[in-house]
Amino acid sequence: MLVFIQHSGNANFLYSVGVDFEGAYHIFSLKNEEEIGNKLNVLIVPDMEGERAKKESKVRNVVTYSEIGYESGKSFEECLLNYTLNKGAKKVLIPEDFPAKLAIFFKSNIDVSVVKSPISKLRMIKSKWEVEMIRESCLACVKAFKFLTKLLRRKRRCEELRELVELKLFSWGYLAENTIIASGVRSYEPHWIGYGEIEEHLVVDIFPKSRRHGYFGDFTRTIIFSDAKDELKDMLRVCVEAKNYAEKIAKPGIMAKEIHDAVCDIIESYGYSTLRKKCSEGFIHSTGHGVGLEVHEEPRIFNNEDILKEGMVFTIEPGIYLKKVGGVRVEDTVVLRKNNVEILTPCEDFPKLEGI
Amino acid sequence: MLVFIQHSGNANFLYSVGVDFEGAYHIFSLKNEEEIGNKLNVLIVPDMEGERAKKESKVRNVVTYSEIGYESGKSFEECLLNYTLNKGAKKVLIPEDFPAKLAIFFKSNIDVSVVKSPISKLRMIKSKWEVEMIRESCLACVKAFKFLTKLLRRKRRCEELRELVELKLFSWGYLAENTIIASGVRSYEPHWIGYGEIEEHLVVDIFPKSRRHGYFGDFTRTIIFSDAKDELKDMLRVCVEAKNYAEKIAKPGIMAKEIHDAVCDIIESYGYSTLRKKCSEGFIHSTGHGVGLEVHEEPRIFNNEDILKEGMVFTIEPGIYLKKVGGVRVEDTVVLRKNNVEILTPCEDFPKLEGI
Numbered sequence: 113m114l115v116f117i118q119h120s121g122n123a124n125f126l127y128s129v130g131v132d133f134e135g136a137y138h139i140f141s142l143k144n145e146e147e148i149g150n151k152l153n154v155l156i157v158p159d160m161e162g163e164r165a166k167k168e169s170k171v172r173n174v175v176t177y178s179e180i181g182y183e184s185g186k187s188f189e190e191c192l193l194n195y196t197l198n199k200g201a202k203k204v205l206i207p208e209d210f211p212a213k214l215a216i217f218f219k220s221n222i223d224v225s226v227v228k229s230p231i232s233k234l235r236m237i238k239s240k241w242e243v244e245m246i247r248e249s250c251l252a253c254v255k256a257f258k259f260l261t262k263l264l265r266r267k268r269r270c271e272e273l274r275e276l277v278e279l280k281l282f283s284w285g286y287l288a289e290n291t292i293i294a295s296g297v298r299s300y301e302p303h304w305i306g307y308g309e310i311e312e313h314l315v316v317d318i319f320p321k322s323r324r325h326g327y328f329g330d331f332t333r334t335i336i337f338s339d340a341k342d343e344l345k346d347m348l349r350v351c352v353e354a355k356n357y358a359e360k361i362a363k364p365g366i367m368a369k370e371i372h373d374a375v376c377d378i379i380e381s382y383g384y385s386t387l388r389k390k391c392s393e394g395f396i397h398s399t400g401h402g403v404g405l406e407v408h409e410e411p412r413i414f415n416n417e418d419i420l421k422e423g424m425v426f427t428i429e430p431g432i433y434l435k436k437v438g439g440v441r442v443e444d445t446v447v448l449r450k451n452n453v454e455i456l457t458p459c460e461d462f463p464k465l466e467g468i
Numbered sequence: 469m470l471v472f473i474q475h476s477g478n479a480n481f482l483y484s485v486g487v488d489f490e491g492a493y494h495i496f497s498l499k500n501e502e503e504i505g506n507k508l509n510v511l512i513v514p515d516m517e518g519e520r521a522k523k524e525s526k527v528r529n530v531v532t533y534s535e536i537g538y539e540s541g542k543s544f545e546e547c548l549l550n551y552t553l554n555k556g557a558k559k560v561l562i563p564e565d566f567p568a569k570l571a572i573f574f575k576s577n578i579d580v581s582v583v584k585s586p587i588s589k590l591r592m593i594k595s596k597w598e599v600e601m602i603r604e605s606c607l608a609c610v611k612a613f614k615f616l617t618k619l620l621r622r623k624r625r626c627e628e629l630r631e632l633v634e635l636k637l638f639s640w641g642y643l644a645e646n647t648i649i650a651s652g653v654r655s656y657e658p659h660w661i662g663y664g665e666i667e668e669h670l671v672v673d674i675f676p677k678s679r680r681h682g683y684f685g686d687f688t689r690t691i692i693f694s695d696a697k698d699e700l701k702d703m704l705r706v707c708v709e710a711k712n713y714a715e716k717i718a719k720p721g722i723m724a725k726e727i728h729d730a731v732c733d734i735i736e737s738y739g740y741s742t743l744r745k746k747c748s749e750g751f752i753h754s755t756g757h758g759v760g761l762e763v764h765e766e767p768r769i770f771n772n773e774d775i776l777k778e779g780m781v782f783t784i785e786p787g788i789y790l791k792k793v794g795g796v797r798v799e800d801t802v803v804l805r806k807n808n809v810e811i812l813t814p815c816e817d818f819p820k821l822e823g824i
Contacts (some may be wrong), residue, residue, distance in 0.1 A: 134764070138635055160753050164657045178746075184771055201811035213582045214570035218571060226569045242478075282638045289679075301520045323645075390534075397516050408490070 115201040117231060119211055125233035126326065130170035138171060138197060142205065145274045146228055152199055156180060156192070166181045167247075187195040194458050198224065206423035222384050224349060225338040236402060236410045237423040243456075245322065246403060249329030250445050250456035250466045252286050253318040255359040257333055258311040260293075260316060261465055263333070270295060270306035270314075277318070286320035292332075298435040302397055302441070312340035315346075315441055319407045328407040330427050330447070331457040332443035335465065347384070349441045354430040355442050358399065362446065362453045368413045371420075372399040375430050384432050393434050400427035403445050424448045425456070469507060471557040472586065473574075479761035482682065486526035488816030489517045493680075494527060496648050498561065504586055508555055512548070515678060524824060525808075543719045545573040560564055563588075563642070568625065574639070592758060592766045593779040599803050599812075601678065602759060602781050606801050606812035607672040608642050608687035612690055616672060617821055626662035626670075628652060632676070642676035658753055668696035669704075671797055675763045684763040686783050687813040688799035691821065703740070703788040704796045708784040708817040710734040713796050714755065717810045718802065719776045723757040724769045727776075728755040740788050744771075749790050756783035759801050780804045781812070 118125055119205055120136040129138055134427055155171040157319045164177040180195040182188050192214070196204065206215055207229040208441050224447030238246065260277050270293045271300060281288045281408035294306030294315045306315070317332040334348050354375045376386040376395065385394030400413035403425050411418050413426055420426075424447070446453040474481055474491040485494055492513045497505035511527040518532040531638030531789075536551040538544050548570070552560065560578055562571055563585040574580050594602065616633050626649045637644045650671045662671070673688040690704050710731040718727055730752065732742040741750030756769035758779050767774050769782055780803070788798030798817060802809040 146520055159748070160658055164660055183746075208567055208569035211563055211564055212566035212568055215568035215571060216580075216582055224572075226572055279639055283635055287643070287645075307499035318727060390539075392515070408509055466701055 113204050114144070114149075115139055115152060115196060116142050116148075116205045117196070117210070118207055118229065119214075120233065121162075122209065123409065124207065124229050127405055128231050129155060129172070129180045131165075131168045133157045133165060133169075134229055136161065136165070136329055137192065139199070139201075142230065145227060146226075146230060146233070148234075151394070154199075154253060156195070156289070157449060162194050163410065169448075184379065189214055193221055194219060200331050204437060205445040207210055209220070219221070232410055235404055238404060238425050238447065239336075239423075242327065242404065243423070243425065245325045245327040245446065246329060246447070247435050247456050248325075249286065249320060249322050251329070252281060252320055252322075253329045253331035254459045255284075256281050256318050256320070256329065257316055257459060257463070258436055260336070264465060265312075267309070269309055269310075276307070281320050282323075285323050287319060288320035289365060291319070292317035294439070296426055297436065298383050299439040299440045300393070300437070302431060302433060302439060306328045310324060313344050313438065313440065315439060317441065317443065321407070326405050326449065328403050328405070330403050330407055330429075330443065330445050330455065332429060332431075332441045332461070333459060335463050336440075340439070343434075343437050346382070346392060346442060347434070347437070350382045350384065350440065351430040351440055351442045355428050355444065356461070358428045358430070359444065359446060360453065360455050362420065362428070363451055364448055366420050368411055368416045368418045368420060371428070372414050379430060379432065384416070394432060395430060396433055397429075397431065400429050400443075402426045420448055422448055422450055469502070470505075470557045470561065471495055471508060471552065471555070472498050472504075472561045473552070473566070474563055474585065474587065475570075479567065479765065480506050480563065480585050480591070483591055484526070484749075484760055485511060485585050487521075487524045489513045489521060489525075492517065492521070493548065495555070496556075498586065498706060501561065501581075501583060502589070503587060507548045510555075512551070513804045516582050525673050530767055545570055548605045549574060549577055563783050569595070573734045588602075590630055590689050591760055593777060594760060594781050594803065595779075596684065597783065598760065600781070601683040601802065602685060602803070603812050604681075605642065605676055605678050605683050606687060607685070608637060608640055608676055608678075609685045609687035610813055610815045611640075612644070612673055612674050613674070613687065613815065617691070620666075620670075622819060623665070627664075630661070637674075637676050638679075641679050643679055644674060644676035647675070647752055648673035650795070651774050653792065653794045655795040656749070656793070658787060660791060668693055669796065670794060671795065673797065673799065675785060677763070682761050684759050684761070684798065685813065686763055686785075686801050687760050687815070688785060688797045689815060689817070689819050689820050690789075690796040690798060691745075697793070699793050700796060701789075702738070702791070703790070704798065706738045706740065707786040707788055707796055711800065712817070713783050714784045714786070715800065715811065718776065718784070718804065719807055720776060720778050720804055724767055724772045724776060727784070728770050730754045731784075735786060735788065750788060751786060752789055753784060753785075753787065756799075776804055778804055778806055 141294040142155045143149040143161035154173040157165045159176045165174045180189040208285045319330040339465040398414035402409040430441030433439035496509045497507040499505040510529040512594045513521045515532045521530045538547040669692040675686040741747035754770035758765040785799030789795035801812045
């Protein structure tokens with residue numbers, strides 16, 4: 113029998129087990145390297161978690177550490193291996209991030225291959241319910257952005273705005289960490305979260321996780337003040353044009369790289385560089401990424417040939433970053449429908465500010 | 469040269485690099501399997517993080533993916549291996565949770581051993597500054613507990629109290645998740661977070677992380693209402709006696725198991741079972757665990773022979789869990805001083821409630 117073993121503490125485990133337990137392992141049979149089978153489906157948890165796992169886990173068959181023969185002084189790796197062999201495993205597949213200690217011990221005792229998890233593949237296509245959960249988190253992003261624009265005074269500092277926005281999101285049931293609220297030249301580093309006074313523009317990238325269901329939203333808008341330099345305004349116009357064009361052409365059957373190329377074509381047509389040309393300024397990241405139980409997950413929207421399918425949820429987020437000017441970015445989360453995309457983060461591309 | 473490679477996204481990386489980057493690797497030389505050397509200390513990050521890493525990381529030597537020869541279409545594993553070999557590595561040590569894909573690729577090309585990270589060992593002894601950060605988080609626990617006791621009405625539900633306590637902690641700069649506020653018989657599962665109406669008692673286990681510096685606090689008190697059954701009151705008295713005795717005997721030089729045994733002796737002397745006897749009811753977990761950048765870290769206070777040292781911070785948390793009665797627990801976080809322990813979570817063991 114071919115089996116897959118996954119460890120706890122990650123989104124794949126949470127997706128298939130429904131709840132997380134420190135130190136737990138989920139073993140299930142596979143029909144082949146891609147498809148999940150139905151011969152074996154068992155969750156192994158520390159003794160202390162046995163009762164809770166039986167009540168809260170989606171996996172019906174819960175086995176405790178003691179039940180696989182583990183006790184103080186024994187090797188846990190050996191107990192887990194023996195249990196797996198006794199269940200009839202002839203070959204074990206493990207995910208790329210499986211813990212090395214167990215992986216190497218298993219590999220010296222049974223045929224082991226490291227593969228992309230079949231659960232990651234399942235997670236790429238969202239169910240109707242999942243799309244609604246992501247929509248909820250996306251609408252929280254937009255609402256938080258509107259809340260921020262009402263607080264916005266040029267004299268406020270980025271870190272102060274971040275604190276207020278993250279606290280508001282928490283009170284709505286969302287956890288937002290490292291929310292990017294960045295101004296000034298250093299915003300040319302795409303992941304710099306921003307500190308200090310607000311200068312000519314403000315990049316606001318909000319990606320909260322629902323504390324109820326665990327699904328993320330992801331959303332960015334750039335506010336450019338009227339007295340800002342023309343270059344910032346031009347950069348944002350280009351990004352918005354690229355985003356909107358990508359959203360127009362995206363549909364099931366298209367390759368990820370077709371979207372990325374369309375975005376790069378537009379950005380390059382205005383004289384900015386992109387990663388197609390090995391640059392350190394310009395559009396220096398990918399066009400987007402899947403959004404779900406992780407804020408960055410499959411599919412990647414980059415120079416890859418993955419075919420996009422109905423039910424995939426991902427971001428489209430062109431940005432331009434210049435060392436002497438700063439960075440701008442605009443980002444929607446979208447879901448791929450039968451013939452087009454539906455935007456889950458409805459918000460104007462050039463936010464209007466009242467009274468500023 | 470002997471080198472150690474650690475991946476990002478965990479407390480050891482955060483401790484030694486000072487900041488986290490998705491997809492980063494930290495390579496440093498070792499004098500021997502235990503001690504860090506000074507020949508090599510380099511941080512490898514995705515290109516997009518290069519600038520930020522140079523500014524924010526404690527590691528001076530920052531190298532980007534491109535600089536190790538990685539580009540689209542190439543194998544990242546191979547680039548990282550070649551870079552490591554070129555730097556003169558003859559043997560590579562990796563931590564137990566290192567990602568399997570890289571671990572197995574390296575192992576087929578160079579001598580690799582999986583070891584307990586030397587960084588985990590460093591982290592066990594806290595600096596003066598670290599103790600103050602943990603104290604801050606511990607005092608936030610106690611303050612949050614006092615806040616909860618003021619909100620406490622028997623008609624309130626556990627989930628409502630959890631929401632209010634976690635929001636209050638967030639407003640103080642702390643992230644608390646899965647705060648245990650549990651009542652009724654199901655509290656016999658130590659990690660059940662609690663739902664529903666408050667019955668005869670309430671277990672409150674608060675373990676927030678500071679959003680500023682990342683250090684945790686950990687603290688539990690059990691409130692028993694005056695009309696509760698005598699058994700619950702008796703169980704709590706036993707746990708408090710065991711905790712206070714453990715805090716009296718703990719000092720540098722003692723073995724972890726001496727503390728655990730002392731706690732078990734007291735609990736068993738009152739007729740309750742402990743894990744020394746393979747039980748599924750009674751004191752069914754260890755006496756404690758280290759607290760720092762993780763809420764559960766080294767040292768474990770269990771049946772292990774680790775010698776405790778000055779500067780270690782850990783919990784002492786006896787609990788008794790009976791399937792037909794429920795669970796109770798009392799927990800302090802303490803720091804080991806030259807001759808004794810200092811309690812970082814000062815709070816009465818039998819909390820008094822006003823007006824209930």
